[in-house]
Amino acid sequence: MPNLKDLKNRIASVKSTRKITKAMQMVAAAKLRRAQEAAEASRPYTERFNAVLGGLAASVGTSDGAPLLLRGTGDDKVHLLVVMTSERGLCGGFNTNIVKLAKQHAQKLLAEGKSVKILTVGKKGREQMKRDFQSNLVAHVDLSEVKTLGYDNAKDIATDLLARFEAGEYDVATIFYSAFQSVISQIPTALQVIPASYDAPEGDAGGASADYDYEPDQDQILADLLPRGVATQIFAALLENGASEQGARMSAMDNATRNAGDMIDDLTVEFNRSRQAVITNELIEIISGAEAL
């Protein structure tokens, strides 16, 4: 039976753990709100951008004259997987889920005899991908110094991707991130960014875009916009990921706080019982001592 002193120390240590997880939960809640606002603020840009690009892409089609970014290299031998994860842990299954999806994807491609290159964004994903795919890792983007995610971060990643694409290092690029559904549900998602697929705007919007004059001409605009489109998609994914990370952390820390509470209750009951036992023991000793006299 653990002695009273030990139990007391345990309770004290679990209590301070609970304080920490509670604080982390609140910090995550505040950060989540900010991340969601950022994701919301970027939505008008992304939506309009995709609408315009969709209209343009639909009119150019996948003919031979279309830019490589749109129709692809015509090959799909080399795949680049961009795995976006967080820089910090303690966020439940967030990183594991993304990595699991990426690994499945990678294994499927390898089984089909294709080669796979992996670019990681965020420290946690790199650590996990390293275990199975060390030889496939080609680059890593470190965002640990970044306090607020800006478009520039996305642009840097996109520039890197495009440079590699132009150098012919890969044929297809897919990004892996977590789509934010709610605090308790984040869905790991794979999105192919190169060659990009844009949906033509539905209904009359598609008809309207055909009437636009283009300055300079359509092809040049498309060539100008497609690289930006990659950056926009990466930026949107980064923001979603940020919100998902905080959401996952919030629910993980909420669970931890609750578990710590349960543990404290159990330990307190045990502590009281042992104290009672000690008192009873002492009483018996005193009484039997008195009787012996």
Place this chain on the structure above:
Amino acid sequence: MADTMQFDLVSPERNLASMQVASVQIPGADGQMTAMPNHAPVITTLRPGVLAVSGPEGDVSYAVTGGFAEINPEGLSVLAEKAIPLADAKAADLEPVVAAAKEAAATASAENRDMAELLLADLEELLQKMV
């Protein structure tokens, strides 16, 4: 004829402006153009430059580094990669962009050099206007 139109200036990070305006001067890829209400539908890319908005609520100028504008009779939306109100713009904000453009111009292949140098020249002109 309507004398104002809807104007939206959006950057990836936030919505910068959404208001009724009388006219907007756009640094288009093929030259400066002014959009007024009932303009024919045009989509144009932007060069780095100054976006001058004039409307009933006064005139505002924004420094933009690139992006594109979608004009239709009802209004126009400008999707700028980076846009700063000219009054608050500091040269420091643009320095990284200019530095990147300089590097790109220096390393560009022969066919892209003209474009890269043009971009750099535009940026430097914009910088001049800001100081």
